[in-house]
Amino acid sequence: MTKLWGGRFEKHPEQWVDEFAASIGFDQSLAVVDITGSLAHAKMLYKCKILTSEEYSVIESGLLVLKKRAENQELIFKTEYEDIHLNIEKLLIEEIGPIGGKLHTARSRNDQVATDLHLHVKKQTLSVISHITSLQTTLLKLAKQHVETIVPGYTHLQRAQPVSFAHHVMAYFWMLKRDKERFTDSLKRTDISPLGAGALAGTTFPIDRKMTQDELGFSDLYPNSLDAVSDRDFAIEFCSNASLLMMHLSRFCEELILWSSQEFQFVEISDSYSTGSSMMPQKKNPDMAELIRGKSGRVYGSLMHLLTIMKGLPLAYNKDMQEDKEPVFDTIETITGCLSIFNGMMKEITINTGKMKEAVNKDYSNATELADYLAKKGMPFREAHEITGKVVFSCIQKGIYLLDVPIEEYKAYSPLFEEDVYHDLLPETAAGKRNSEGGTGFDAVRDQLKLAEETLLELAAIE
Numbered sequence: 251m252t253k254l255w256g257g258r259f260e261k262h263p264e265q266w267v268d269e270f271a272a273s274i275g276f277d278q279s280l281a282v283v284d285i286t287g288s289l290a291h292a293k294m295l296y297k298c299k300i301l302t303s304e305e306y307s308v309i310e311s312g313l314l315v316l317k318k319r320a321e322n323q324e325l326i327f328k329t330e331y332e333d334i335h336l337n338i339e340k341l342l343i344e345e346i347g348p349i350g351g352k353l354h355t356a357r358s359r360n361d362q363v364a365t366d367l368h369l370h371v372k373k374q375t376l377s378v379i380s381h382i383t384s385l386q387t388t389l390l391k392l393a394k395q396h397v398e399t400i401v402p403g404y405t406h407l408q409r410a411q412p413v414s415f416a417h418h419v420m421a422y423f424w425m426l427k428r429d430k431e432r433f434t435d436s437l438k439r440t441d442i443s444p445l446g447a448g449a450l451a452g453t454t455f456p457i458d459r460k461m462t463q464d465e466l467g468f469s470d471l472y473p474n475s476l477d478a479v480s481d482r483d484f485a486i487e488f489c490s491n492a493s494l495l496m497m498h499l500s501r502f503c504e505e506l507i508l509w510s511s512q513e514f515q516f517v518e519i520s521d522s523y524s525t526g527s528s529m530m531p532q533k534k535n536p537d538m539a540e541l542i543r544g545k546s547g548r549v550y551g552s553l554m555h556l557l558t559i560m561k562g563l564p565l566a567y568n569k570d571m572q573e574d575k576e577p578v579f580d581t582i583e584t585i586t587g588c589l590s591i592f593n594g595m596m597k598e599i600t601i602n603t604g605k606m607k608e609a610v611n612k613d614y615s616n617a618t619e620l621a622d623y624l625a626k627k628g629m630p631f632r633e634a635h636e637i638t639g640k641v642v643f644s645c646i647q648k649g650i651y652l653l654d655v656p657i658e659e660y661k662a663y664s665p666l667f668e669e670d671v672y673h674d675l676l677p678e679t680a681a682g683k684r685n686s687e688g689g690t691g692f693d694a695v696r697d698q699l700k701l702a703e704e705t706l707l708e709l710a711a712i713e
Contacts, residue, residue, distance in 0.1 A: 273572050274327045276579060277334045281320040283369040284334050287362065287445060288342075289313050290465035292353055298456050300355055309353055312346035333572075334366070335359045356457050358449035360479040360567040365445045367575065369466065371488050372440045374582045375433050381589035382430045382495070383706065386423050388596050390702050393419045397695050400677045401516065401606045402615055409615045412677040413690040415606065416699070423702055425498040432491040440484040443468035447478035450566035480566045482556065485578050489553040492585045496546035499592055503539040506599075510536050515605045520598035523591065538595055542588045549584055552577035610677040614642050616652055619680045620671070627666040637663050 289310065296306035316338060319325050331337040336359070342350035393416035403413035443466060446452070446459035452475045463471045472478035509516035519536050527533035555577040559570050610616075617638050624634035641663060645651060652675050660667035673679055685691030688698070 272329045273333045273575065274329055274331065274337055276576050277363075277366075278325075278327050278337070279579060280334050280366045280370055280575075281325060281338065282317060283366050283373075284338055284362070285313055285317040285320060287365045287369065287462075287466065288338065288353055289317070290462045291357055291445065293465060294458055294461045295352075295355060297461060298458055300455055300457070301352060305349055305352055308346050308349055309342070312342050312350060313353075315345060316341055333359070333363070335362050356448070356453040356455040357445065358447075358479070360449045361444050361447040361475075364447070364479050364481070365443065365466070367482075367485060367578070368440055368442065368444065368468070371484060371578065372437065374586075375437055375440060375488060378492075378495075378582075378585060378589070379430055379433050381586055381593070382426050382433070385589055385593045385596070386426050386430075386702075386706060388593050389419050389423045389426075390699065390706070392416075392596060392599075392601075393423070393695075393702075394699055396601060396603070397692055397699070398678070398682070399601065399603050399606060400610050400681050402609050402613060403690070409609075409613045411618055411690075412610045412615050412681045414681050414692065414695050415601065415603075417681075417690040417695050420695070420698055420702065422498065422502050426495075427705060429491065429495040429498060432494065433488075436484065436487045436491055438469075439487060441469045442484075443471040444478035444481070445471075447472060447475035450476055450479055476566045480563070480571075482560055482571065482574050485574055486553070486556045486560065489549065489556055489577065489581050492549050492581045493546075493553050495585060496542075496549045496588065499588055500543045500546040502592075503543040506539045506595075507536050507543070510539075514609075516602055516609070518600040518602065519595060520600070522598060523595040538591050542592060545584050545588055549581050552581045607677075611653075612651060614645070614652060616675045616677060616680045617642050619674050620652060623671055623674050624664060624666055629664065629666060 292301065292306055292309045292313065295301040296303065301309070316325065325337075325341060327334070327337045328340075331340050339350065339354060342353065344350075396415040396419070399415040400412050401415045401418060402409045403411045403418070443459065443463040445462045445466070446457050459471050472481070506517060506519065508514055510519050519534075519539065521534075523536075523538040524534050525537040527535065556574060559573050563570060620641065621631065621634040621638040624637065625631045629637075641652065641655065641660070645655065653672060657667065657669060657671075660671060681690050682692045685694040687694065
């Protein structure tokens with residue numbers, strides 16, 4: 251078998267060496283975008299009078315046939331042709347004859363693969379943004395239902411202050427907003443055309459790079475041919491953004507896993523997103539949440555993979571860069587799957603408001619309210635803090651809570667205490683009145699939900 255690049259060689263690799271070097275096993279997923287790029291390139295060659303009208307017509311017809319077959323997953327690829335580019339070229343030659351070899355005029359696989367990857371990452375970035383929006387919409391809907399549902403808020407995984415459950419959920423909404431903004435911003439560095447850069451130095455043919463840029467829908471083109479074929483910043487940035495996204499999903503999953511345990515019972519994850527035990531019949535395991543949490547490490551690994559590949563490469567293209575695609579493809583598949591699963595899981599989750607209410611009535615998370623109560627009556631906060639600490643210590647020794655302390659005992663600590671202290675100590679009061687901007691107060695949370703709705707509408711208009 252003669253290689254398409256084999257004219258200079260007397261010997262060719264053995265089959266096992268070909269198999270080691272080939273990328274067609276994974277880059278065949280680029281078939282449609284590769285043909286799309288070839289269609290734009292062929293049209294440009296014709297417009298620049300590098301191809302005749304007849305040649306262009308035959309090449310275009312052949313590419314369109316291959317594109318339809320690629321979309322229907324009917325193309326058969328061979329390892330001996332190494333990658334998607336040579337496989338498509340070979341299939342085109344088989345389809346239309348030797349004239350198919352003219353398609354590669356004024357380009358290299360180096361600018362071709364870079365173009366394919368730019369097109370693919372751009373498309374997938376837009377898809378990820380859409381998935382994030384869907385999840386945000388689900389979280390917003392859930393939050394609207396639970397503005398006045400009170401749940402313990404934690405620091406150091408110790409109960410700290412009662413908060414609105416909606417407020418807690420919305421913290422993740424805003425994390426996802428930042429994730430979406432990062433992906434959106436990265437499009438500026440992905441939506442750039444490398445086509446026409448050749449192997450590394452451009453070409454002597456009178457091509458029109460602006461034309462292929464427009465044909466492929468890129469917003470810009472690389473001004474330096476060396477940079478064009480050797481840049482993988484956009485792929486690294488995609489994996490970096492994906493890592494932050496997965497970190498946020500993992501944190502939320504950790505809380506859902508804790509909350510669904512017998513010790514918390516704050517939520518119940520739907521059977522559709524749980525599994526059982528092969529030995530213990532009573533078990534209901536939050537496996538989908540655990541898998542998402544675990545897959546964060548997989549995405550982090552892809553980021554490290556890409557950074558390590560690129561860290562020592564001289565300009566321009568090096569075979570190492572063939573290893574760029576699998577981590578990107580895997581990251582895309584992983585995060586889109588995780589977003590879909592997480593979205594479905596949150597749509598079907600059951601919120602056990604009774605258990606949440608029981609929890610906030612049997613803890614000392616309202617202690618800050620006691621200190622604030624005294625401070626508002628004129629006592630220096632540090633003194634109020636010390637008195638409150640003593641009251642809490644006494645309650646712990648007696649096995650009671652702040653709402654159980656008689657008014658006479660409160661007055662023994664300070665004459666500033668009155669009967670209205672019990673109203674301030676209610677979890678609903680403690681959470682509901684914290685209406686500073688961005689706070690957990692019910693009015694503040696409703697303002698936050700309104701802002702979130704507006705944010706989704708604004709971003710939808712941009713997208």
